[in-house]
Amino acid sequence: MSDTSIDIEFHQLKVADVRPETDDSVSITLAIPEELSERFAHVPGQHLVIRRELDGDDVRRSYSICTAPGNGLRVGIKRIPDGAFSTWATTELAVGDVLEVMAPIGEFTVTCRPEVARNVVLVAAGSGITPILAMATTILRDEPASRVTLLYGNRTSRSIMFHEDLEALKNRHPERFRMIHVLSREPHEIPLFEGRIDGEKLRRMAGALIDVGSVDGWYLCGPLTMVEELTATLGELGVDGGRIHSELFFDQRIEAPPSTDAITDGAVETRVTIDGRTSVVHVDPAGPPLLDYARTARAEVPFACKGGMCATCKATVVEGEVTMAKNYALTADELSAGMILTCQAHPVGDGPLAISYDVHGGIGR
Ligand SMILES: Cc1cc2nc3c(=O)[nH]c(=O)nc-3n(C[C@H](O)[C@H](O)[C@H](O)COP(=O)(O)OP(=O)(O)OC[C@H]3O[C@@H](n4cnc5c(N)ncnc54)[C@H](O)[C@@H]3O)c2cc1C
Incomplete structure (x- = not known):
């Protein structure tokens, strides 16, 4: 487990x-x-x-x-x-x-080891810089032989978050830290540094500034469109999916789910276990996600983004089967261990269904 x-x-x-x-x-x-x-x-x-x-x-x-x-x-x-x-x-x-x-959660992480010498590219847009700054600072501090390139997109230079911290990092590690700003609403004499960070921009940078084949890890953080486009472009450039890590802050496709009040005849009996206690709810497979039903019975059920991004609401299917509308947070290993994002999950079949917020992995679906 x-x-x-x-x-x-x-x-x-x-x-x-x-x-x-x-x-x-x-x-x-x-x-x-x-x-x-x-x-x-x-x-x-x-x-x-x-x-x-x-x-x-x-x-x-x-x-x-x-x-x-x-x-x-x-x-x-x-x-x-x-x-x-x-x-x-x-x-x-x-x-x-x-x-x-x-307490801190999330799997979009880097683990540093002083003996490692790697070449990492970090890509952020707007507030997506927040985890990326933590990664850059830690890699440069804890891995003296590693190199970091930061590609950071903003509207204007005034909207660059952590400007001073980034400059200080650059001054501390001038040889190993390269910072490339791309501004969408500020002209630059070099067109490559103007506009949005999208697939086309990355492709051009790959030709001119970044030796894609020598990069050990890509870490992308920002809105869905940027992350999806860059992931696809990196794939086209021959980068193995295992080297691409990403986190979404916002999914512009989220729609408000219907209410849990509208339970139909096909509702699936579902046991929800959290903190060692089990409650029963009746879940309409065509209704809102499991999380919403679980919360009607148990106020302590954890959640945050409700968009399949943060993984706060993860649980394990103990009995039955579910389908997920989206998953931006669970890894293939977690999925095969039976884990689900309850904010995205709906029952499949007639049930019964049982999920546990206390168990993370280890039970097959
Ligand atoms: C794993 C994870 C980490 C995050 N880390 C950070 C972080 O370090 N810094 C940070 O500022 N934010 C971060 N976010 C986003 C943050 O959690 C909130 O979603 C964001 O602050 C908006 O919340 P709100 O209550 O102000 O807006 P809401 O009231 O939820 O939304 C208001 C409106 O804005 C839209 N909207 C919501 N979020 C965004 C967005 N990010 N961009 C554009 N439109 C949006 C909504 O669709 C809605 O129409 C993170 C999100 C996730 C999932």
Whole structure:
């Protein structure tokens, strides 16, 4: 059984620092009490789920950690127009506020070993820089023979998050860290550095700036369109899928699911186990995803993005079968171990179905 179980508890953490990064983004440092330091130890690339009640809604969002392990716990938040959490966090959140935070999770990570000498390309757009900054800082610090190229897309130079941190990293490692900014709304004398980072741009860079064949790992973070396009282009350029790692912050194709009230005759009896206790819900295979039904019975069921991206809601199928609309977060190994993202899962067949949030992997479907 893989040891990837999620600590579903929310911990109260005090905001120790709020730093404006750009006109519409901040970075927030959280103070970790001594007794939680082990639980909040992170691997570069992981994120935190932060919960807040806003206008009576239980709002939960994922924010990636931008710091290297050992350098404290800091996240970067960029305001989305009309965004519930990001607007509050970038305008009202202040030092001394207490946030409810889950321990770090996520599989979009790098593990560093000092003897490794690798060539890594990191690609980020907008706030996608947050986990990428943690990765770059850690690789350059902990692997003295490794090289990092960062390809970072933004609208203008004013909208570059962590500008100072990135410059400082460049000054610390001028030989091993290469930073390429691509700006979509600012002209540049070299056209390659203008526009969006898309498949065509990557293809041209591969010819001029990046020796694709020598790259050991590609780490992509940003919106769905960028990640999908770059993954396809890298495949066309002959890069093995095992060298491409990605994380999505936003899936523009998410549609609001129907409500759990509309249960039809075909509802499948489903046992939901969490924290050692089992509850029964009746799930309409054509209705909302399993997560929504599970939450009607058990308030403690973990979730965050509801878009198949963050994996906070993962569980294991113990009996029966499900289908998933999307999966951007589980690996092939996790899938074959029976794991599912409950925010994307619907029963297949007449049931019965049983899922467990306590078991992560090891039970075949
Ligand atoms: C694994 C993971 C890690 C993440 N890490 C970070 C991070 O480090 N920094 C960060 O700023 N964000 C990060 N995000 C995104 C973050 O979790 C929120 O989705 C984002 O802040 C918007 O939340 P909101 O409540 O403000 O907007 P909502 O109220 O949820 O959305 C308001 C509107 O904006 C649209 N929208 C939502 N998110 C986006 C988006 N990212 N881009 C464009 N439109 C959007 C929605 O469709 C909706 O119409 C991460 C997401 C995931 C899944």
